[in-house]
Amino acid sequence: MDLNAGPEYVSFRKEVTNFLSENIHMAGKARTPVRPSKQELEWQKKLIDKGYAARTIPQEYGGFGADSDVLKSRIIAEEFSQSSIPLGMANQGISMLVPTLLELGTDEQKKSWISKTISGEVIWCQGYSEPGSGSDLASLQTKAVDDGDDFVVNGQKIWTSGAQMSDMMFCLVRTEPDAPKHKGISYLLIDMKTPGIEVRPLMTMTGHAEFNEVFFTDVRVPKSQIVGKRGEGWYVANATLTHERGMLGDPNQSATRLKEIIDLMQEETFNGEKLIDNPVYLDRLMKLQARVLSMSFNSLRLLTASHKKSDAKMAKLIVKLNGCQLNHDLAGFAIDLLGELGTIYGKSNHDHGSGKWQWKFMFDLGLIIGGGTAQIQKNIISESGLGMPREPKPILEGKK
Amino acid sequence: MEFALSEEQEILSDSVKKMLSENIDIDLLRNHSKGDEGIRENIREIVVEMGLPGILISEEYGGSGLGILEASLIAEEFGRYAVPTPWIGNSVMAPTALAFKKGNNLAEKWLPLIASGEITACVALTEAVGKRSNTGLELNNSKVSGTSIFAIDGELNPRIIITAVDQELILIDTENTGVTICEIPTIDSTRPVVEIIFDSVDIEIIPGGEKAIQKTINVGRVLLAADILGASSNMIEKAVEYSLERKQFNRVIGSFQAVKHMCAEMAADLEPCRSLLWYAAYAQDNIDEEADLLSCHAKAHLSEIGQDVARVSTQVFGGMGFTDLLGMHYWFKRIGLSRQILGGPEKVRQEAAKIQGFLS
Incomplete structure (x- = not known):
């Protein structure tokens, strides 16, 4: 246990804060899935040049190429979070595909895709879930049939965020229909402009279409676009699911949100009293602060473990479940602070910024469900973390 | 930076766990709760033998000079086994209070005795956190009177009591007359807490004032x-x-x-x-x-x-x-x-x- 930063780190933090104060006006704001603007692309390039984004990705693939340094990564994340600025682009291509290609891609694939992905030139969407295959993802039915130099893909994907503006999709398809369900899946990189792909927006409870359905009709995908071997897609995908769960429930996001809530409590009044002076709200704030701090220290533990290449076990398994619930609860608290004004979701003279909190409150509920539902997370925690057995398969009476 | 336990800390935690797993089981907790006071003495002896009471105390006073993190790892194991022995007051709060200002007379006198296990120290700071009716201490002519409840680690005839009055930490030697200690029956039979009644008892001031109280x-x-x-x-x-x-x-x-x-x-x-x-x-x-x-x-x-x-x-x-x-x-x-x-x-x-x- 040593949280002391050496002089090297003190000056590194200074470098980061200086960079932020000089360049904050150039920062892109949007993290929602819209195609990055020219300004955001430039910002991303600047961040990679400084090593604040794509920090450990080798230079030959367009990254900064630094050695893994737990404390420096932490300093960057903290300072960006303090300034309420997104730490570069966050999309599924960067957070999920790139780590997968680095681990399992061919040289050719790494060279073709990593650089363009981290720069924001190529945007990816994820094609995993299907209408009939949610928690039981391995039962997926979208099939890819071997035909000469290509696979021919037919089927449907759902919950595809950003599909309408993506160039490419990393996608799970069934290539070996006769193999056991986990062994018949392959991992394909599909060009979204290929004929036969249709994207339909999926309206959610937030009133927006953050996700899509994607339909495939005789879509031809060159065989060179497979990552890993045929039938090994499940294992390739699992490498990225771990990355996704690390991304969902990011404690820096919770810390930023808590800071915004404290600002809100200092600005808003009710019956002439500042909300920050109300002991009942303060008690709730303190409860949430303890949770935010716990998750943030938990992430220090994970950083140290990953640096030492040791397994953080339970500390890692709980991140998605806890982090998403915590973010949802934070948004819910902000809404309660605004009371009846907290329900405003549209243009109004009485709007005190509740729209943002309501959107988060609802969208975070989506995140509690997505990326492996809370129920599935609890199965994983109890099975992998506590050594409890899988639920036995029911015996279906009246069926064969 | 490293946010993980060191190898030494893991070893400390494991060795305490091993000692406890060999000596404490549910029957012992049961007998203790029925009033078998010999159990307290036995467990205390084992804890002293391992040198645990001196964990925070500096080496010059016969301790091992470790920190609150190490003490917490031991407390975690004591919680895991519901150990019926003085720990938090005697081995952590009292040494923290006495050592707040380096090299004071009281530290020199008492810390070696706590480290060696010759005495136990009880800590009575409930009223410094918040006073209930009919409790609290008063100082008159350098003598303390009043009642402190829920004092920690007072079950083995503590030689000293550390408490606070008028924003100062004070130490009471129980060999002085006027101290009455009795156990408060709480839900928790594994860790006794006591009520102490002071009747015009001599005190000594532990240097450090409010900051020392807060830290303790x-x-x-x-x-x-x-x-x-x-x-x-x-x-x-x-x-x-x-x-x-x-x-x-x-x-x-x-x-x-x-x-x-x-x-x-x-x-x-x-x-x-x-x-x-x-x-x-x-x-x-x-x-x-x-x-x-x-x-x-x-x-x-x-x-x-x-x-x-x-x-x-x-x-x-x-x-x-x-x-x-x-x-x-x-x-x-x-x-x-x-x-x-x-x-x-x-x-x-x-x-x-x-x-x-x-x-x-």
């Missing part, structure tokens, strides 16, 4: 949080173990998702508490400006999560959890006491808010 309370809170962490970990572990043995509907109950999800929720709530506790304990020795706030958060948050774990893990045992047969209630009650002493969750969160300037 801080470390006490962190250590109580560590005890809750250990007790809660044990309850989850035992609940999972039981769920893999107990069968209903021809299956172990641990294969039902209803039971698995209860266990997963407990584990998911408790695991980040470990990170919070490590940080809070480390801050006490290394990050002055965060020490007050983090001790509040550790105490309040572990109290809340500990209570949930105590309830849900008892439910996993079904009817057996409610009986005396398995004895899980010893941990349920130990967590219940830790939650309230040195400030319950609401009181401690109020302090956390004040520390940040939110409440005037």
Whole structure:
């Protein structure tokens, strides 16, 4: 246990804060899935040049190429979070595909895709879930049939965020229909402009279409676009699911949100009293602060473990479940602070910024469900973390 | 930077665990709760033999000069085994109070005796956190009178009592006349607390003033949080173990998702508490400006999560959890006491808010 930063780190933090104060006006704001603007692309390039984004990705693939340094990564994340600025682009291509290609891609694939992905030139969407295959993802039915130099893909994907503006999709398809369900899946990189792909927006409870359905009709995908071997897609995908769960429930996001809530409590009044002076709200704030701090220290533990290449076990398994619930609860608290004004979701003279909190409150509920539902997370925690057995398969009476 | 236990810390924690697993079981807790006082003496001897009372005390006074994090790791194991022996007051709060100002006479006199285990020290700071009616101390002509309740580690005829009056820490040698100590019957039979009545007793002032009082309370809170962490970990572990043995509907109950999800929720709530506790304990020795706030958060948050774990893990045992047969209630009650002493969750969160300037 040593949280002391050496002089090297003190000056590194200074470098980061200086960079932020000089360049904050150039920062892109949007993290929602819209195609990055020219300004955001430039910002991303600047961040990679400084090593604040794509920090450990080798230079030959367009990254900064630094050695893994737990404390420096932490300093960057903290300072960006303090300034309420997104730490570069966050999309599924960067957070999920790139780590997968680095681990399992061919040289050719790494060279073709990593650089363009981290720069924001190529945007990816994820094609995993299907209408009939949610928690039981391995039962997926979208099939890819071997035909000469290509696979021919037919089927449907759902919950595809950003599909309408993506160039490419990393996608799970069934290539070996006769193999056991986990062994018949392959991992394909599909060009979204290929004929036969249709994207339909999926309206959610937030009133927006953050996700899509994607339909495939005789879509031809060159065989060179497979990552890993045929039938090994499940294992390739699992490498990225771990990355996704690390991304969902990011404690820096919770810390930023808590800071915004404290600002809100200092600005808003009710019956002439500042909300920050109300002991009942303060008690709730303190409860949430303890949770935010716990998750943030938990992430220090994970950083140290990953640096030492040791397994953080339970500390890692709980991140998605806890982090998403915590973010949802934070948004819910902000809404309660605004009371009846907290329900405003549209243009109004009485709007005190509740729209943002309501959107988060609802969208975070989506995140509690997505990326492996809370129920599935609890199965994983109890099975992998506590050594409890899988639920036995029911015996279906009246069926064969 | 490294946010992990060192090899030495792991070894310390393992060796304490090994000692406790060899010496403490449910029958011992039961006999202790029935009043077998020989048990206290026996456990105390083993703890002294391991050199644990001197863990925080500097080497010049015969201790091992370790920190609050190490003391917390021991407290976690004491919580895991519900150990009936003085620890938080005697070995952590008292040495912290005495050593607050380096090289004072009282430290020189008493710290070596605490380290060697020749005496025990009781800490009576309940009223410094918050006074109930009919309690509190008064100073008249350098003599103290009054009542302090829920004092920690007063069960083995403590030679000294450390308490506070008029924003000063004071020390009372119990060989002086006018001190009466009696145990308060609480839910927790594993860890006695006492009431002390002072009738015009001579005192000595421990240097350090309000800051020393605050620091002593801080470390006490962190250590109580560590005890809750250990007790809660044990309850989850035992609940999972039981769920893999107990069968209903021809299956172990641990294969039902209803039971698995209860266990997963407990584990998911408790695991980040470990990170919070490590940080809070480390801050006490290394990050002055965060020490007050983090001790509040550790105490309040572990109290809340500990209570949930105590309830849900008892439910996993079904009817057996409610009986005396398995004895899980010893941990349920130990967590219940830790939650309230040195400030319950609401009181401690109020302090956390004040520390940040939110409440005037």
